[in-house]
Amino acid sequence: MEATWTTAIAVTVMILAVIWGWKVLNWLWLTPKKLEKRLREQGFKGSPYRILVGDTREIVKMLKQSQSKPMDVSDDDILQRFYCYVQQNTNKYVVIDMHAGKNSFLWYGPKPRVTIADPELIKDVLNKIHDFPKPHSNPLLRLLASGIVSYEGEKWNKHRRIINPAFTSENIKVMMPAFLISCTDMISKWEGMLSSDGSCEIDVWPFLQKLTSDVISRAAFGSSYEEGIRIFELQKEQAELTMKVLMNVYIPGWRFVPTKINRRMKEIDRDIKNSLKVMINNREKALKAGEATKNNDLLGILLESNHKEIQDHGNNKNIGMSIEDVIEECKLFYFAGEETTSTLLVWTMVLLSRYPDWQARAREEVLQVFGNQTPDFEGLSRLKIVTMIFYEVLRLYPPVIGLTRITHKDMKLGYLTLPAGVQLSLPTLLVHHDPELWGENAKEFNPGVLKATNGRVSFFPFGWGPRICIGQNFAIVEAKMALSLILQHFSFKLSPSYTHAPINMITLQPQYGAHIGLHKVQT
Numbered sequence: 001m002e003a004t005w006t007t008a009i010a011v012t013v014m015i016l017a018v019i020w021g022w023k024v025l026n027w028l029w030l031t032p033k034k035l036e037k038r039l040r041e042q043g044f045k046g047s048p049y050r051i052l053v054g055d056t057r058e059i060v061k062m063l064k065q066s067q068s069k070p071m072d073v074s075d076d077d078i079l080q081r082f083y084c085y086v087q088q089n090t091n092k093y094v095v096i097d098m099h100a101g102k103n104s105f106l107w108y109g110p111k112p113r114v115t116i117a118d119p120e121l122i123k124d125v126l127n128k129i130h131d132f133p134k135p136h137s138n139p140l141l142r143l144l145a146s147g148i149v150s151y152e153g154e155k156w157n158k159h160r161r162i163i164n165p166a167f168t169s170e171n172i173k174v175m176m177p178a179f180l181i182s183c184t185d186m187i188s189k190w191e192g193m194l195s196s197d198g199s200c201e202i203d204v205w206p207f208l209q210k211l212t213s214d215v216i217s218r219a220a221f222g223s224s225y226e227e228g229i230r231i232f233e234l235q236k237e238q239a240e241l242t243m244k245v246l247m248n249v250y251i252p253g254w255r256f257v258p259t260k261i262n263r264r265m266k267e268i269d270r271d272i273k274n275s276l277k278v279m280i281n282n283r284e285k286a287l288k289a290g291e292a293t294k295n296n297d298l299l300g301i302l303l304e305s306n307h308k309e310i311q312d313h314g315n316n317k318n319i320g321m322s323i324e325d326v327i328e329e330c331k332l333f334y335f336a337g338e339e340t341t342s343t344l345l346v347w348t349m350v351l352l353s354r355y356p357d358w359q360a361r362a363r364e365e366v367l368q369v370f371g372n373q374t375p376d377f378e379g380l381s382r383l384k385i386v387t388m389i390f391y392e393v394l395r396l397y398p399p400v401i402g403l404t405r406i407t408h409k410d411m412k413l414g415y416l417t418l419p420a421g422v423q424l425s426l427p428t429l430l431v432h433h434d435p436e437l438w439g440e441n442a443k444e445f446n447p448g449v450l451k452a453t454n455g456r457v458s459f460f461p462f463g464w465g466p467r468i469c470i471g472q473n474f475a476i477v478e479a480k481m482a483l484s485l486i487l488q489h490f491s492f493k494l495s496p497s498y499t500h501a502p503i504n505m506i507t508l509q510p511q512y513g514a515h516i517g518l519h520k521v522q523t
Helices: 002-041 056-066 084-093 119-127 153-167 169-174 176-192 204-246 260-288 298-313 323-354 356-370 384-396 428-432 449-453 472-489
Strands: 095-097 101-108 111-116 199-203 403-406 411-413 416-418 423-426 490-494 502-505 507-510 515-520
Touching: 002 111, 056 084, 056 101, 111 119, 119 411, 119 423, 153 169, 153 298, 153 323, 169 176, 169 472, 176 204, 176 472, 199 204, 204 260, 204 298, 204 323, 204 472, 204 502, 260 298, 260 323, 298 323, 323 356, 323 384, 323 472, 323 490, 323 507, 323 515, 356 384, 356 472, 356 490, 384 449, 384 472, 472 490
Parallel strands: 111 423
Antiparallel strands: 095 101, 101 111, 199 515, 403 423, 411 416, 490 515, 502 507
């Protein structure tokens, strides 16, 4: 009997080993080679597949090399710092076709990634959200932020429906006092740093990060502002660790290995979730007790919207958002809300420092609309020149330099048939700098050039289609408020110590800060 059991166990182990071995072989070799063959049949060209690593080592090596030294201060041609390998690959293997434009593929580990740079194809991908969903990411990366940005199907529909009320124009207008408090606090700090001649030199980058984290903390959590700031600091550390994870090939199950980075990322995640859970539970108790939201903050509006969803559709587990869902959306508020606006503001100040004529035009418009009065919501909507400047900054320095989608089944895209399992790279930065789309001065600061899009999806800093960023109006209004107050109080220019070195830390940031000379505007 014992021998029979031993034999059965041995056979079971052998069967499991064979199954596991087959899955590994399929993942590492058979599927990638099959996809490679299908892509080459479509006319795509790229480097031959190399087991597990693909092109990853070369990509990381070239990125480190291209970012090892700063750029010329007057140079906005930043493609080589981020798309060096993609450009090399495109130039080497480019497919030129009157319908498809320029397409090639790279290997990110065992996954082929097709570069789609044609605006019509990009529009197709971003509009067909069910046919071209977001790829499943490394579970460790979802510790930074998941929420609505990572969901698909009915869950995405439900969350979008519940969150939408928080970002209406009326609710953003209600949040204006939170914007103003944080902005005037930063202005006061800068004024306190001025010397007797009314000038000073500072690195504005940490101040702008603090500003936008303050805004999102006040706008999201109202009276729990101080606790919100602590969460932001943890999220910032989480983003730095996430970038380190992104530089390595994803291996299934690696997240369970207790490495130093893995342990710290999970520790940060637990800390953030515990803090958010306390705040959310307190708000939930107030709602159930019939207390109205007093602060009109994002969390309060979200919970009220969720409460209404449950009342309208029945109280079961599939209706509304759970506490865990709300926590993930709050984490996303933090990351997306702070990162997008701070990077937009810092590159705006850098570019306006280099182009004083546009800085003067923007200041003239702000003073014409507001004088020395506090900017208001209606006035901000009338700032046409400021809006043009922001859009041009977003074109040259988009917060997110590219989007990724995937095919779960064979899909038609234009004249192409893409096999299931292929990733699609929509290179925002590359498209934004393409001379064929923007003219020969595409790599230069030229507000107003957006008229050249002619309805094409050649400008998509906030995404496009049904999944366009839900918080883009929030970010733009906040940025307008901040820049208006800065222009009312200061003129500014680049410091000789400024080092131009954009770097991708999830969002596009100045690696060595943004050292700028401020001078008090006489009123």
